[in-house]
Amino acid sequence: MTPDPPIVSPGFVGRRRAGSATLPPGQYLTEDFPVLSAGPTPTIRLDDWKFALTTESGDVRTWSWSEFRALPSVSITTDIHCVTRWSKLGTVWEGVSLDTLLEGIPATASFAMAESYGGYTTNLPLADLRDGKAWIAFRYGGEDLAPEHGGPARLLVPHLYLWKSAKWIRGITLMRKDRPGFWESLGYNNYGDPWREQRYWGD
Numbered sequence: 001m002t003p004d005p006p007i008v009s010p011g012f013v014g015r016r017r018a019g020s021a022t023l024p025p026g027q028y029l030t031e032d033f034p035v036l037s038a039g040p041t042p043t044i045r046l047d048d049w050k051f052a053l054t055t056e057s058g059d060v061r062t063w064s065w066s067e068f069r070a071l072p073s074v075s076i077t078t079d080i081h082c083v084t085r086w087s088k089l090g091t092v093w094e095g096v097s098l099d100t101l102l103e104g105i106p107a108t109a110s111f112a113m114a115e116s117y118g119g120y121t122t123n124l125p126l127a128d129l130r131d132g133k134a135w136i137a138f139r140y141g142g143e144d145l146a147p148e149h150g151g152p153a154r155l156l157v158p159h160l161y162l163w164k165s166a167k168w169i170r171g172i173t174l175m176r177k178d179r180p181g182f183w184e185s186l187g188y189n190n191y192g193d194p195w196r197e198q199r200y201w202g203d
């Protein structure tokens with residue numbers, strides 16, 4: 001007699017499963033997509049859009065929209081966590097990996113400042129932008145990224161609280177020394193790991 005085959009449920013991979021086990025501490029699940037902006041939504045024409053990568057030595061590399069969109073892009077399915085306690089599971093984006101943008105750029109800096117149209121800034125270690133952990137996203141849920149969610153393009157760094165995912169991104173500046181961005185200088189945690197509940201300074 002042959003033993004029964006093992007029962008394998010195809011959707012069960014790693015820790016991606018339904019239920020509160022996927023939520024960082026202190027977060028609740030939301031199905032809608034709240035809009036959180038510290039100011040008005042800027043209007044950026046694609047003809048005027050550009051993305052600038054500035055190295056710690058001041059060298060600048062820029063991409064127009066068409067140059068940016070000619071880069072290889074990937075589909076990203078990820079959970080997102082806002083410091084105001086909502087989390088959204090399995091969001092689907094399309095974007096260009098920061099690894100692609102940083103390729104061939106001599107960078108020995110340890111930190112980065114993301115800068116947005118409208119003036120928003122947020123800082124993070126350069127390592128957190130590398131190795132498939134961060135993207136410049138231009139599509140969400142199969143549609144062009146809506147202006148209120150950061151369109152034409154936003155930074156997406158889903159392993160950190162969502163304030164690090166700068167909407168309407170226009171550039172990233174590499175820095176030898178760390179410096180706080182907008183929320184970080186107003187008391188938000190400098191790093192912002194949702195799994196360690198690093199919401200505010202001192203967490």
Ligand SMILES: Nc1nc2c(c(=O)[nH]1)N[C@H]1C(S)=C(S)[C@@H](COP(=O)(O)O)O[C@H]1N2
Pocket residue numbers: 033034035036037038039082083116117118120148149150162163164165166167168
């Ligand atoms: N340029 C810019 N990016 C920003 C913000 C902002 O005010 N301006 N808010 C941040 C915060 S606090 C959060 S929670 C998310 C919200 O993204 P959403 O509006 O797409 O939900 O964007 C982040 N990126």
Ligand SMILES: [Mo]
Pocket residue numbers: 036082083084162163
């Ligand atoms: Mo936020």
